[in-house]
Amino acid sequence: MPSYYPSHLQDFHDLPVHTFPADEEHDARALPDAASVAWRLSTECEYAFEPIWGRFLDQVRAEDVTALVIGPWWEDWDASSVDPVLELIASDARRLPNLRGVFVADVESEETELSWIVQGEVTRLLRAWPGLRELGVRGGEHLAIEPLRHEGLRDLWVESGGLPAAPVRALGACEFPALERLELWLGTSWYGGECTPEDIDPLLAMLGRCPELRHLGLQNSDIQDEIALALSSAPVVAGLESLNLSMGTLGDDGGAALLAGQPLTHLRSLDLDHHYMSEELTDRLRAALEPHGVRLALAAVDARYDSENRYVAVGE
Template sequence: MTDENLTGPTEPTEPTGGVSWRLAGDPFGHVRDKGQEGPAIQRAFEAFMATRDPGRVREIVVGWWGAGYEGHTSELPVRLLSEAADRLRNVRSIFLGDIEQEEAEISWIEHGDVTPLLEAFPKLEYLHIRGGSGLRLRPVRHEALRTLWFESGGLPAGVVRAVGASEFPALQDLDMWLGVEEYGGDATVADLEPILSGERLPALRHLGLQDSEIQDEIAEAVASAPVVARLEALSLAMGTLTDTGAEALLSGQPLTHLKRLDLSHHYLSDAMMERVRAAFPGVAVDLSDRQEIDEDDEDDWRYVAVSE
């Protein structure tokens, strides 16, 4: 099985325990197909299911499934996993898209509908998806999911709306890298309102609305959002946060109940940074990775941490 960088046991990277397996094809063509049929990721999956005990697997990490420019999307590994869910009965964690920059830029990772993973794995506790191009999600109810994490340079508004329309009674951690419109990140503050209301997220304790080119607008919405009162950690990091957004946070509802406030990768002035630190003395505030500001340049370009 090593001829395709197929599978390998590792220590679990998430708090799920048990055995973890990584499935991936070879993005660099080091291994040449010799009369083998089907995509490499499919052969990897079939070899894994044929030679290992799937009932022992607690975590599955899916790596490179083929180049997006050749029409390969995550729909194939999603289908393979979903169809085998009865045999993978103890899986509690799935990372879809463990693809590094050397293999494909984050916004080159092509997806499809990932809803079948939530439908097929009712006991899933952790779902991590990297890449946003072509990503789709339908509103669902899932009783067990505790962590939902989207990494993208552009998260489609339809996915954001689907999360807001879903019911996740056990969800504690929600992270969304919203990205930029150029790479498909077209969500607005209005799309985030169902999430910010918290009505369908009664257990939420950590919320990350990050990597956005409308980070100031998000900060203004968060400043009066009902869900914030129950949070322990809030992240508005990685985006284009300026003094305008920070002022909204200072003027809004109290945030002193938070344990952590992550504003890293920001465009705050020195004076605003001092005000933020002074306002939240008992909160672990992250103001690292300050970006350079040219206050005399009206066209000074502000960029998010992750886009392409």
């Protein structure tokens, strides 16, 4: 079974991640070229974020920076909301005219658990950078999304142990004409996951109006069967090259819905790892899809867990 729990990014936006020193006592001349790395800003849970941000803008050619990764932003192990940090960064947008990728909350469990990360209004970054192409977010608590149209965004992903319904509904009201990839970890009700099939339907309708979309992941959900049923007739599926429904509680009802719905033989890959389907159902999926060249991922959860004891791959 694959390991899913989030860890620090090693690469982001096709660049290696490099952490800007939080300590003032460093040689600025030793820093890499501004455009050669994705810059990670971290307080290391003991410094203040604002002075680190100020030194970063002063010591790195900000106009050449293309990717930012925000690590821990709090002091003294008090994981406060990231919203003031997002506001600070967005206020300096004019100094980073070539920024194309941002990841918010590159945090491991040793720093704070996924479900304890307190997010903010991340669409302020999209408003600040009309040319932003990639936005990654870790954590769902207090995550806020304001409906908007953004011409440049190509890749959006949210890792969460429990995603509230409000940001999912807001995404359904957005317009992303250039979007190529969307991945949402919807999570479980035990950790704030509130999404229902009624929240997913408008999102799928919006994605059906994204002509460039090629990958869709709706993952890590305790309503995975219902999501599979919704996707079985959603027009967006016809344009996809890959579909990821892994990490959740997918069982025979969801697998049967995929088989009975619209054809999936055009897909290059279908990821259903961490599932609760029977061997008979997985055999039927292989027989229906593998002869057409679809790469299937079908690693099952331990057989000791039956339909009454399902769990998602990542919760707390």
